[in-house]
Amino acid sequence: MTSTISGAPTPTHKPFTRSQSIALVFCFTILGAAAQMLMKIGTSQQHGGGLMGYLTSLPLLGGYCLYGINTVLMVFALRDGELSTVYPFIALTYVWVTMLSIMLFHESFNSLKVLGVTIVVIGVAVLGRKPKS
Amino acid sequence: MLLVLLASFIGSFGAVFLKSGAQKLRFGLRYLFFNPQLAAGVFLFLTSSGFYILGLKRGEVSVLYPMVSLGNVWTMIWSRVFFKEPLTRAKMMGVFMILVGVFFIGLGAEAR
Numbered sequence: 001m002t003s004t005i006s007g008a009p010t011p012t013h014k015p016f017t018r019s020q021s022i023a024l025v026f027c028f029t030i031l032g033a034a035a036q037m038l039m040k041i042g043t044s045q046q047h048g049g050g051l052m053g054y055l056t057s058l059p060l061l062g063g064y065c066l067y068g069i070n071t072v073l074m075v076f077a078l079r080d081g082e083l084s085t086v087y088p089f090i091a092l093t094y095v096w097v098t099m100l101s102i103m104l105f106h107e108s109f110n111s112l113k114v115l116g117v118t119i120v121v122i123g124v125a126v127l128g129r130k131p132k133s
Numbered sequence: 134m135l136l137v138l139l140a141s142f143i144g145s146f147g148a149v150f151l152k153s154g155a156q157k158l159r160f161g162l163r164y165l166f167f168n169p170q171l172a173a174g175v176f177l178f179l180t181s182s183g184f185y186i187l188g189l190k191r192g193e194v195s196v197l198y199p200m201v202s203l204g205n206v207w208t209m210i211w212s213r214v215f216f217k218e219p220l221t222r223a224k225m226m227g228v229f230m231i232l233v234g235v236f237f238i239g240l241g242a243e244a245r
Contacts, residue, residue, distance in 0.1 A: 116237030123230025
């Protein structure tokens, strides 16, 4: 943490706490799900517009932007958070995507999905719990 | 199926590079943009999603979803090997439950 690059003064950063890193991944999963919804909307609107169609579609552009923002969020979450805690959290995206697809695209709602979502949420909660030290 | 397995493997390395790049971050945007590890991480993620999409095109979601979350298992191993993060029982439990949960979501997505 004390290394300097070419003698430049190193502005020190205050490390994020564990909860802050987890909060960042949490936002990541929500934005990631939103991006996937936009991608779905964008691709289902395509009626053979070719490459230009893909480059000028607003939902797709929105989706790309969210993915971009998300990459930055992930980098900051990983800066101080443990990789082995932060990475599995991404699975929460499945939870949001499943719920949003049911609400927005009227995809089927069934007990398997409910069961899966519940187990993922519990798994993430187990991971996110404060470690006894 | 192999494609998706490969995607999860590559993606887990993407995470490793992102993490090692992120640890070098200082205040200032140039550290964000001129950072070979971060670039490698992003590149690996893009590659992995390419494989993933190819795999999804010819495969069943119920098989492919859990394969993707196998990436969690790889990542857990790399976290231990490269970053010396403790491998606790809570982490293993959490990841195992996520795998099971994602498996059911995949099954549910198939049962239309």
